[in-house]
Amino acid sequence: MRWIRLILLLGPTGVLAACSPAVVLRPLYDSKYTAPADPRIEGKWVTPDLDESGTQDEVQVQWTVESYSTTDGHSYFVDARFFRNEEKTAEAEPSYSVKLLPIEGKLFFDA
Numbered sequence: 001m002r003w004i005r006l007i008l009l010l011g012p013t014g015v016l017a018a019c020s021p022a023v024v025l026r027p028l029y030d031s032k033y034t035a036p037a038d039p040r041i042e043g044k045w046v047t048p049d050l051d052e053s054g055t056q057d058e059v060q061v062q063w064t065v066e067s068y069s070t071t072d073g074h075s076y077f078v079d080a081r082f083f084r085n086e087e088k089t090a091e092a093e094p095s096y097s098v099k100l101l102p103i104e105g106k107l108f109f110d111a
Contacts, residue, residue, distance in 0.1 A: 035073030035099040
Protein backbone atom coordinates (compact mmCIF):
# COMPACT_ATOMS: atom_id res chain seq x y z
CA MET A 1 0.00 0.00 0.00
CA ARG A 2 2.90 2.32 0.75
CA TRP A 3 4.36 1.72 -2.73
CA ILE A 4 1.08 2.65 -4.42
CA ARG A 5 0.98 5.96 -2.55
CA LEU A 6 4.59 6.63 -3.46
CA ILE A 7 3.95 5.92 -7.14
CA LEU A 8 0.81 8.05 -7.17
CA LEU A 9 2.70 10.91 -5.57
CA LEU A 10 5.95 10.77 -7.55
CA GLY A 11 4.50 9.75 -10.93
CA PRO A 12 2.79 13.07 -11.76
CA THR A 13 5.74 14.97 -10.28
CA GLY A 14 8.12 13.25 -12.70
CA VAL A 15 5.82 13.90 -15.66
CA LEU A 16 5.46 17.59 -14.80
CA ALA A 17 9.20 17.99 -14.30
CA ALA A 18 9.87 16.55 -17.77
CA CYS A 19 7.47 19.04 -19.39
CA SER A 20 9.09 22.20 -18.06
CA PRO A 21 11.73 24.08 -20.06
CA ALA A 22 15.37 23.49 -19.26
CA VAL A 23 17.06 25.99 -16.97
CA VAL A 24 20.44 27.31 -17.99
CA LEU A 25 22.71 27.84 -15.02
CA ARG A 26 25.55 29.37 -17.03
CA PRO A 27 24.23 31.02 -20.20
CA LEU A 28 26.67 31.48 -23.06
CA TYR A 29 25.64 35.11 -23.55
CA ASP A 30 23.63 37.81 -21.77
CA SER A 31 21.04 40.38 -22.86
CA LYS A 32 23.77 42.78 -24.06
CA TYR A 33 25.04 40.24 -26.64
CA THR A 34 24.57 41.17 -30.30
CA ALA A 35 24.56 38.09 -32.51
CA PRO A 36 26.80 38.33 -35.60
CA ALA A 37 25.79 37.52 -39.17
CA ASP A 38 27.72 35.28 -41.54
CA PRO A 39 26.30 35.10 -45.09
CA ARG A 40 28.47 32.05 -45.90
CA ILE A 41 26.16 29.71 -43.98
CA GLU A 42 22.93 30.79 -45.69
CA GLY A 43 21.43 28.54 -48.35
CA LYS A 44 20.80 24.82 -48.77
CA TRP A 45 23.16 22.16 -47.48
CA VAL A 46 23.03 18.38 -47.93
CA THR A 47 24.47 16.02 -45.34
CA PRO A 48 24.89 12.41 -46.49
CA ASP A 49 24.78 9.46 -44.12
CA LEU A 50 28.35 8.17 -44.53
CA ASP A 51 27.67 4.94 -42.61
CA GLU A 52 24.90 3.89 -45.00
CA SER A 53 26.19 5.44 -48.23
CA GLY A 54 24.99 3.63 -51.34
CA THR A 55 22.53 1.38 -49.49
CA GLN A 56 18.75 1.36 -49.23
CA ASP A 57 18.98 2.70 -45.66
CA GLU A 58 20.86 5.86 -46.66
CA VAL A 59 19.21 9.03 -45.38
CA GLN A 60 20.26 12.44 -46.61
CA VAL A 61 19.48 15.54 -44.62
CA GLN A 62 18.82 18.76 -46.53
CA TRP A 63 19.37 21.81 -44.34
CA THR A 64 17.95 25.21 -45.29
CA VAL A 65 19.46 28.18 -43.47
CA GLU A 66 17.79 31.60 -43.81
CA SER A 67 18.80 34.83 -42.08
CA TYR A 68 16.52 37.38 -40.44
CA SER A 69 17.27 40.45 -38.32
CA THR A 70 16.11 40.87 -34.74
CA THR A 71 16.56 43.61 -32.16
CA ASP A 72 19.56 41.77 -30.70
CA GLY A 73 21.39 41.07 -33.95
CA HIS A 74 20.93 38.38 -36.58
CA SER A 75 19.12 35.10 -36.14
CA TYR A 76 18.65 32.17 -38.49
CA PHE A 77 15.82 29.82 -39.35
CA VAL A 78 17.17 26.30 -39.84
CA ASP A 79 14.92 23.65 -41.41
CA ALA A 80 15.94 20.01 -41.82
CA ARG A 81 14.35 17.57 -44.29
CA PHE A 82 15.22 13.88 -44.26
CA PHE A 83 15.25 12.04 -47.60
CA ARG A 84 15.62 8.30 -48.16
CA ASN A 85 17.93 6.93 -50.89
CA GLU A 86 15.76 7.41 -54.00
CA GLU A 87 12.66 9.00 -52.50
CA LYS A 88 11.99 12.70 -52.91
CA THR A 89 9.55 13.00 -50.01
CA ALA A 90 10.63 14.39 -46.68
CA GLU A 91 10.14 12.22 -43.57
CA ALA A 92 10.12 14.99 -40.96
CA GLU A 93 10.76 18.68 -40.89
CA PRO A 94 12.20 19.96 -37.63
CA SER A 95 12.67 23.71 -37.60
CA TYR A 96 14.93 25.77 -35.35
CA SER A 97 15.53 29.44 -34.62
CA VAL A 98 19.22 29.86 -33.84
CA LYS A 99 21.91 32.49 -33.31
CA LEU A 100 25.60 32.38 -34.08
CA LEU A 101 27.91 32.32 -31.12
CA PRO A 102 31.68 32.75 -31.53
CA ILE A 103 33.75 30.63 -29.14
CA GLU A 104 37.54 30.62 -29.45
CA GLY A 105 37.48 31.81 -33.06
CA LYS A 106 34.85 29.30 -34.23
CA LEU A 107 31.13 29.86 -34.86
CA PHE A 108 28.48 27.68 -33.26
CA PHE A 109 24.68 27.60 -33.51
CA ASP A 110 22.85 28.31 -30.26
CA ALA A 111 19.16 27.41 -30.33
